[in-house]
Amino acid sequence: MKFPLFDAHCDTLSAMYAFEQPLLRNNLHVDLERGRKYAPQAQFFAIFGELGADLNPATEGFPHWERGGQCFAAQYNVFQRALETNRDKMAFCRTATDAGIAAQGGQLAAYLSVEGAEILDCSVEKLREAHQLGVRMVGLTWNVKNTLSGTSAEATAQGLTEQGRRFVQECQALGVIVDVSHLSVPGFWDVAEMLTVPFVASHSNAYALCPHSRNLTDDQFCAIVKAGGVAGINLFNMFLGENPDIDTVVAHIEHFLALGGGKSIAMGADLDGCDQLPQGINGIEDMEKLAERLLQKNYPETLVADMFYHNLMRVVEQVCVI
Secondary structure, eight states: OOEEEEEEEEOHHHHHHHHTOOSSSOSSSOOHHHHTTEEEEEEEEEEOOEESSSOOGGGTTSOEESSHHHHHHHHHHHHHHHHHHTTTTEEEOSSHHHHHHHHHTTOEEEEEEEESGGGGTTOHHHHHHHHHTTEEEEESOOSSOOSSOOBTTSSSOOOOOHHHHHHHHHHHHHTOEEEOTTBOHHHHHHHHHHOSSOOEETTOOBTTTSOOTTSBOHHHHHHHHHHTOEEEEOOOGGGTOSSOBHHHHHHHHHHHHHTTOTTTEEEOOOBTSOSOOOBTOOSGGGHHHHHHHHHHTTOOHHHHHIIIIIHHHHHHHHHOOO
């Protein structure tokens, strides 16, 4: 029996663009052939790019963009070409219903997200245009503050600006999931207070186990649980701890479970957005090892399936209704 997988964040589109790789079969972390072992399978493909000329070691090898519109257009075109050349293997999805249809056809349900609203010029108008083009999740910031909010990368960071509040309100009105990974702590709490629909931290782990600013405190995770959202478990070593392996990842899951997170844990592996993965995991093909380890520890199959697929799909169903 195949196991389901719905991952909340990968940077495969930017890697495909940077290294001229196809989606069907490549030497990246994610491709269609390796993903076919999961059924049903869904994936949020992030459009990501650092704006400006200064090279950040975290994005070495990736292009830097003068304008967000250039970045968006280039990676959207990469996504469209992948759809055109793999029609039988993937489908562009906007709602949970779309994913059900894709699953019936044995296709990957491919969703689009944006990592860092500066790619949309932090503009409500550009957000509306992106929604029309199929984007269904937006991370408000990346590692550099923008006109919406400060980021988790800053020692002292502001919360949402008035422009940021208008942007978040428009996300809710449009049916776009708000992603708080990379967002400042004050910004996180502003989002939690504002929204009346679930929100997500698409690729963030437990701060209690790995005290990195990108991870979630217990209070933050509990706020996500209360909102009906999810936190996507990130496989980047930096956010897991020293010399991590599969059991390290399981420990982050178990910490969130102890906080009542059975319906609020998802996968957000950050594949193709990181260069160091836990021992035993080399790409999407090894995500099943994590599921197998949880089952070996006698976690119910229904709980594991929720964490690997159904929890995130429920958020899509509740938020992405247009």
